[in-house]
Structure formats: structure tokens, C-alpha cells
Amino acid sequence: MTTAAATTGARTAKTKPATMAQALGRALRDSMAEDPAVHVLGEDVGTLGGVFRITDGLAKEFGDDRCTDTPLAEAGILGAAVGMAMYGLRPVVEMQFDAFAYPAFEQLISHVAKMRNRTGGAMPLPITVRVPYGGGIGGVEHHSDSSEAYYMATPGLHVVTPATVDDAYGLLRASIASDDPVVFLEPKRLYWSKADWSPDAPADVEPIGRAVVRRPGRSATLITYGPSLPVCLEAAEAAVAEGWDLEVVDLRSLVPFDDETVAASVRRTGRAVVVHESTGFGGPGGEIAARITERCFHHLEAPVLRVAGFDIPYPPPMLERHHLPGVDRVLDAVARLQWEAEG
Amino acid sequence: MTVQELPGAAAYRPTPPPAWKPLTDPAPLLPDPEPYRVLGTDAAADADPELLLRLYAELVRGRRYNAQATALTKQGRLAVYPSSTGQEACEIAAALVLEERDWLFPSYRDTLAAVARGLDPVEALTLLRGDRHTGYDPREHRIAPLCTPLATQLPHAVGLAHAARLKGDDVVALAMVGDGGTSEGDFHEALNFAAVWRAPVVFLVQNNGFAISVPLAKQTAAPSLAHKAVGYGMPGRLVDGNDAVAVHQVLGEAVARARRGEGPTLVEAVTYRMDAHTNADDATRYRVDSEVETWRAHDPVKLLERELTGRGLLGEDGIEEAREAAERMAAALRERMNADPVLDPMDLFSHVYTEQTGQLREQAARLRAELEAERDRHDDHGAEAGR
Numbered sequence: 242m243t244t245a246a247a248t249t250g251a252r253t254a255k256t257k258p259a260t261m262a263q264a265l266g267r268a269l270r271d272s273m274a275e276d277p278a279v280h281v282l283g284e285d286v287g288t289l290g291g292v293f294r295i296t297d298g299l300a301k302e303f304g305d306d307r308c309t310d311t312p313l314a315e316a317g318i319l320g321a322a323v324g325m326a327m328y329g330l331r332p333v334v335e336m337q338f339d340a341f342a343y344p345a346f347e348q349l350i351s352h353v354a355k356m357r358n359r360t361g362g363a364m365p366l367p368i369t370v371r372v373p374y375g376g377g378i379g380g381v382e383h384h385s386d387s388s389e390a391y392y393m394a395t396p397g398l399h400v401v402t403p404a405t406v407d408d409a410y411g412l413l414r415a416s417i418a419s420d421d422p423v424v425f426l427e428p429k430r431l432y433w434s435k436a437d438w439s440p441d442a443p444a445d446v447e448p449i450g451r452a453v454v455r456r457p458g459r460s461a462t463l464i465t466y467g468p469s470l471p472v473c474l475e476a477a478e479a480a481v482a483e484g485w486d487l488e489v490v491d492l493r494s495l496v497p498f499d500d501e502t503v504a505a506s507v508r509r510t511g512r513a514v515v516v517h518e519s520t521g522f523g524g525p526g527g528e529i530a531a532r533i534t535e536r537c538f539h540h541l542e543a544p545v546l547r548v549a550g551f552d553i554p555y556p557p558p559m560l561e562r563h564h565l566p567g568v569d570r571v572l573d574a575v576a577r578l579q580w581e582a583e584g
Numbered sequence: 585m586t587v588q589e590l591p592g593a594a595a596y597r598p599t600p601p602p603a604w605k606p607l608t609d610p611a612p613l614l615p616d617p618e619p620y621r622v623l624g625t626d627a628a629a630d631a632d633p634e635l636l637l638r639l640y641a642e643l644v645r646g647r648r649y650n651a652q653a654t655a656l657t658k659q660g661r662l663a664v665y666p667s668s669t670g671q672e673a674c675e676i677a678a679a680l681v682l683e684e685r686d687w688l689f690p691s692y693r694d695t696l697a698a699v700a701r702g703l704d705p706v707e708a709l710t711l712l713r714g715d716r717h718t719g720y721d722p723r724e725h726r727i728a729p730l731c732t733p734l735a736t737q738l739p740h741a742v743g744l745a746h747a748a749r750l751k752g753d754d755v756v757a758l759a760m761v762g763d764g765g766t767s768e769g770d771f772h773e774a775l776n777f778a779a780v781w782r783a784p785v786v787f788l789v790q791n792n793g794f795a796i797s798v799p800l801a802k803q804t805a806a807p808s809l810a811h812k813a814v815g816y817g818m819p820g821r822l823v824d825g826n827d828a829v830a831v832h833q834v835l836g837e838a839v840a841r842a843r844r845g846e847g848p849t850l851v852e853a854v855t856y857r858m859d860a861h862t863n864a865d866d867a868t869r870y871r872v873d874s875e876v877e878t879w880r881a882h883d884p885v886k887l888l889e890r891e892l893t894g895r896g897l898l899g900e901d902g903i904e905e906a907r908e909a910a911e912r913m914a915a916a917l918r919e920r921m922n923a924d925p926v927l928d929p930m931d932l933f934s935h936v937y938t939e940q941t942g943q944l945r946e947q948a949a950r951l952r953a954e955l956e957a958e959r960d961r962h963d964d965h966g967a968e969a970g971r
Contacts, residue, residue, distance in 0.1 A: 317773030324743025
């Protein structure tokens with residue numbers, strides 16, 4: 242199991258608003274300060290500090306050798322990271338945008354995911370691949386994909402995605418500390434979301450693989466992750482007026498999948514909706530719904546429903562609001578959970 | 585016109601990073617038009633007799649290894665074998681130029697290089713036998729897993745060499761790829777990274793004429809594969825891949841250069857694959873016998889043998905001795921490969937993650953139950969048969 246790195250202390254009251262982007266940057270900085278094996282590499286991560294400024298200041302603090310601007314070539318970046326990890330380093334790779342990671346897929350699937358297995362456990366690759374993903378920021382094409390299903394379908398990879406400022410810090414620390422490769426999906430439309438947060442006493446570093454109940458409720462469970470968490474929480478508040486008391490589960494880790502937390506919630510509520518902005522067909526929701534059905538069939542009062550992006554290539558920015566699942570679409574699905582009434 | 589002379593150049597690149605230098609004269613990077621040769625020339629007289637004899641013994645052993653492994657495919661003991669017969673000089677030289685602390689990044693055809701570097705001949709064949717993907721600990725031998733996807737091991741070599749240098753270690757990585765592999769994107773990206781980072785890497789392209797069935801003329805329009813180096817800003821070297829001494833010298837110089845911190849080199853060894861792509865391939869569909877015969881006259885083992893006998897360093901006894909040593913290796917390999925490997929199906933779940941996920945624990949339990957049921961059925965059969 243992924244080991245949790247030591248936390249720097251208990252939470253104190255000395256918090257102030259911080260963005261997810263700042264928490265991610267702080268996680269990188271703290272990991273690099275603690276372990277000289279941690280190296281950051283990617284396009285624009287050095288002088289510029291990354292196009293989202295996540296790596297801002299790292300090259301200045303740790304030098305070009307620890308935070309390296311590479312040539313623009315994702316397969317080369319990840320392939321070089323494989324060799325670096327083979328020699329005992331802990332590379333953290335930035336893919337800049339979701340669709341920019343595709344040239345590196347062969348390295349990811351054929352080598353990063355499989356090296357431990359290919360070598361009978363002799364050669365683990367502790368690589369973290371940071372992928373800003375998802376839409377909602379008005380990006381033009383190839384800048385808003387949700388590729389999590391591709392990664393989930395590849396044994397050997399952990400797939401992690403934070404939805405809160407605390408988790409951005411804690412899960413990234415845990416990912417870098419993990420001896421397994423981790424695809425760390427950063428919901429880019431939450432980069433500027435804020436929370437009261439103390440960089441001197443960040444939240445606990447959670448082990449990878451645990452989901453968490455963000456809002457307890459009795460009448461149905463919304464299962465979600467990353468960029469759709471705020472949507473679900475808003476929907477849950479809105480549903481109170483309709484008499485629904487919705488529970489919201491934030492998966493945080495897609496691989497490994499926390500069957501226990503999800504099943505326990507659905508057994509309590511008897512109804513479930515999976516919400517994500519990735520496409521529905523062949524998307525993560527199908528797998529999650531199937532797992533719930535296999536484990537909770539006798540507890541279900543209605544079929545498990547999915548609220549996902551449409552099965553279309555990611556739309557141009559002026560139309561993306563029609564594609565992305567919003568509060569209304571979630572509430573519509575919740576209304577459809579009244580299965581008994583229709584029967 | 586050099587980069588510096590471009591109008592407005594200063595405006596968009598006011599402060600070049602320290603390592604950046606405009607390439608005013610690419611001539612030192614360009615390969616000689618003719619492959620470098622030693623055997624059969626006056627230069628051969630300068631070669632160390634001890635090295636020549638060692639290369640010879642390894643070539644003879646390698647030739648026999650290829651023949652034995654191909655025979656094992658016919659007996660069903662190997663799933664497949666891509667022979668490197670005809671390319672032994674490249675394989676052996678690649679292994680022998682490296683120090684123990686250096687790393688080798690072989691492709692799937694480079695079993696011989698791994699064995700010549702000291703890997704157990706059976707451990708080198710597990711991938712091709714089908715029992716394990718990699719039968720050895722790469723760190724123990726400093727040999728990366730034999731790589732099946734084309735050219736994808738090249739960026740690994742760059743990253744490892746780069747990491748070693750960052751740690752202050754005096755380590756060189758030698759990465760092997762075929763002529764077809766030079767068309768892959770990873771080849772380009774690896775060479776570019778290596779040159780920009782001045783990584784201590786040597787790239788060895790074994791140009792054996794065909795990527796399965798596709799001849800070099802349909803693979804590239806470059807004057808030679810070694811010429812590709814100049815575009816990345818590293819030297820390209822062209823060598824006769826059947827001349828073991830020449831390959832050893834050229835790779836040796838490239839390794840020394842990398843170790844001195846002068847960056848990567850691309851070496852193209854021009855050779856020929858005497859056998860088909862693998863035992864499963866029919867080479868008569870894409871090449872003519874006369875071409876194969878031409879290359880047979882330029883056989884790497886014969887070339888070296890001729891040199892050694894001509895100089896009185898090797899006699900009939902020595903030739904016989906090398907052959908017998910190779911036979912002993914082949915007999916031992918045959919015997920060990922005839923033993924069925926013992927495999928534990930539960931290992932399927934052992935090395936996917938550091939610790940099994942809940943999902944994998946469930947699946948492992950299912951397989952364990954299936955195996956137990958299978959064993960019970962087998963025991964029942966045995967009991968019935970016994971009655």
C-alpha cells in the first residue's frame with residue numbers, strides 16, 4: 242500500500258485562504274525539500290513555473306537539475322522519467338494539458354504501468370504523472386479532455402484526483418511518496434478554488450485508495466470525484482427543498498477503488514447516481530455502477546444512474562456549458578430515482 | 585548563414601542558456617561516407633591480440649547460441665526466437681565495451697549482448713520461452729529488460745544516464761535499436777533529449793537491412809542512419825557491423841566520449857540479418873538468395889578468423905577449442921531448457937502494485953479457489969484410476 246508521508250504537524254487555527262494551485266505547488270516543494278530523489282520535469286515547469294504556475298519557484302529554490310525545463314516531447318519526458326526512476330530518482334512529470342499526454346501513452350501503458358510486473362517486482366517505478374484535466378475553463382480543443390477511463394483501464398497505474406485544497410496537498414504528497422506510478426489528475430477548473438488552509442500545518446497526507454463522504458445524507462448517494470464534486474454538493478443543497486437528503490461521496494482515488502465506502506453509503510441510502518464530466522459510454526460511471534450493482538443489488542430501490550458528459554468529442558468553449566453536467570442535470574437524475582412510483 | 589546571423593535573432597533569444605552554442609560547422613558531427621573497417625586493413629596490426637581472441641571466442645559462442653535457440657523453437661521450448669546470426673559482432677562489441685557499472689538497454693533481438701555481458705543464458709530467454717517477461721533483476725546486471733516495443737527503451741537510457749550524472753556517478757548507458765526503430769518517434773525524442781542534456785549515452789543502430797520485410801530504402805531517405813545524428817547536434821559514426829574490431833573501437837570511443845562528459849554519439853553499424861526476422865517469418869518472400877550469399881562472404885566470424893589465422897594468432901587447435909567451448913555452452917543450454925519451468929499462477933497478482941488492491945485480492949482469491957477445485961478434480965481422477 243502507498244505509504245503516507247509524515248505530516249508536518251497538526252492543524253492549527255492559523256489558516257488563510259489558499260487555492261488548490263498553491264496547495265499543489267506546496268506539496269511539490271515539501272516533497273522536494275524532504276527527499277533529494279524527487280525531481281520535477283516537463284515543458285515550461287522551470288523558468289515560467291508551469292502554464293498554471295503550479296511549479297512556480299521550484300527551479301529557483303532547487304535548481305534546474307531538480308526542476309527541469311525539457312524539450313517539448315511528452316513521450317521523451319515520460320520515457321526519460323522511466324530511466325531516472327530506474328536509477329533511483331522519484332520523477333514528477335507535468336503533462337501541461339490532458340490531451341498533451343496522448344503522445345506519451347505508449348511509455349505510460351507499456352513501461353510505466355508494467356515495469357514492476359515485467360521485472361517480477363525487481364524494478365518498481367515511483368513516477369507521478371501530473372495531468373491537468375477536464376473542462377470548464379474555456380479552453381480550445383485538446384485542452385479539456387477527461388481521460389480518466391483510459392488510465393483506469395491500465396493495470397499497474399494508480400489514478401488519483403483531488404477535489405479539495407486539502408486533498409490536493411495530501412494526495413499529491415502521498416502520490417510522490419508512493420513506490421507505484423500514479424496518474425495524478427488535477428481538475429483544472431478547481432485550480433483557483435479556495436479554502437482556508439495553513440501551509441505550515443497542511444492536512445493529513447491520506448493514503449491513496451480511500452473515498453470520503455463529503456456530505457452525509459439518507460435518501461440517495463451521489464458518487465463523484467474531481468471537478469464534479471462542487472456540482473454535486475450544490476445539487477445536494479438544492480435538493481433539500483425537494484425533500485431529498487443526499488449523501489455525497491468523493492472518490493478521490495479511481496484506482497484503487499474504494500468499494501467499501503461506496504457500498505456502505507449505497508446500502509444506507511438505497512439509491513445512487515454517479516456524476517462525472519467524462520463521457521458516459523465506456524466511461525468511469527459504467528464501471529462504478531456495475532460495481533455497486535454487484536455489491537448492493539438487494540439494497541437498491543432504483544437502478545444506478547449516471548450523469549456524465551455527452552458521448553461527443555469535447556465541444557468548443559462557447560458550447561461546453563451544455564456538455565458539462567450541471568446541478569440541474571444531477572437533480573433530474575435524482576428525480577428519476579423515484580422508481581417505485583413509476584413501477 | 586549561422587543562427588546568430590539571422591536578422592532579429594537577438595530579439596527573441598537575448599540570453600542563450602550557457603550550454604547553447606550555435607552550430608557553425610557541422611562537419612565534425614558528420615559520419616564518413618564509408619563504414620569504418622579494421623579487419624583486412626593495415627590498422628588491424630595495431631589491435632590488441634588478447635582482445636581479438638576474446639572477441640573471436642565470444643563470436644563463436646554467440647553464433648552457436650543463436651543456432652541452439654532457433655533449434656529450441658522447433659522443439660517447442662521457445663515460443664519465438666529472433667536470431668542475430670550475422671550480427672554477432674555488434675552484439676558482442678556492445679557488451680564488451682561497457683564497464684560493470686554501465687548499463688545496457690537491449691531490444692528484443694539483443695539476447696546475445698545480454699549473455700555476453702554475463703547474464704545467465706536461460707534467464708535471458710525467459711521472455712521468449714513465455715514463462716516470465718524478464719527473468720533477471722535489471723539492477724543486478726545493469727541490463728534493462730529486453731524491450732519489445734520499438735525504440736521505447738532509448739528514452740529510458742537517456743533518463744538513466746542523466747540521473748547517474750546528476751548523482752555524480754561515472755556511468756554510461758548504451759542503447760541498442762534496429763534500422764526500423766529509427767523511424768519511431770521515441771528514437772527522435774531520445775536523441776534530442778540526450779543531445780540537449782549532454783547525457784552520457786551511446787546509441788547503437790544495428791542496420792541489418794530489413795524491418796521484418798521492409799528494406800532500408802523504404803524506411804528512410806537519409807544518406808545513412810548515422811547522418812541523422814547531425815540534426816540533433818551529436819556526432820554520427822558509420823561502422824562495418826560485421827567487423828568486430830571496428831565496432832568495438834567505434835563504440836569504445838563513443839563510450840569514452842560520453843564518460844568524459846562530451847555527450848551522446850549515434851553509431852550506425854551496417855550489418856545483415858542472415859536468418860529471417862524470427863523463426864516464424866519467411867524471408868524468401870522479401871529478399872533474394874544472391875544478396876544473402878554476398879553477405880555470407882562477409883561473415884563476422886569468418887572475417888575475424890581470417891585475421892587471426894593470417895597473423896598466426898589462431899590455429900586449427902584454437903578454432904577447435906572455441907567450437908568445443910561453444911558446444912558445451914549449447915549442450916548445457918539445451919539441457920536446462922528441457923526442464924519445464926515451475927510457475928505459480930498466484931504470482932499473476934504479486935507484482936502489479938506494491939501491495940495488492942482490494943480488487944486484486946478478490947481476484948486472487950477467485951483464482952486460488954479455481955486452482956484448488958482443479959487439484960481436487962485431478963485427485964479424484966487419480967483415485968478413480970487407482971481403483
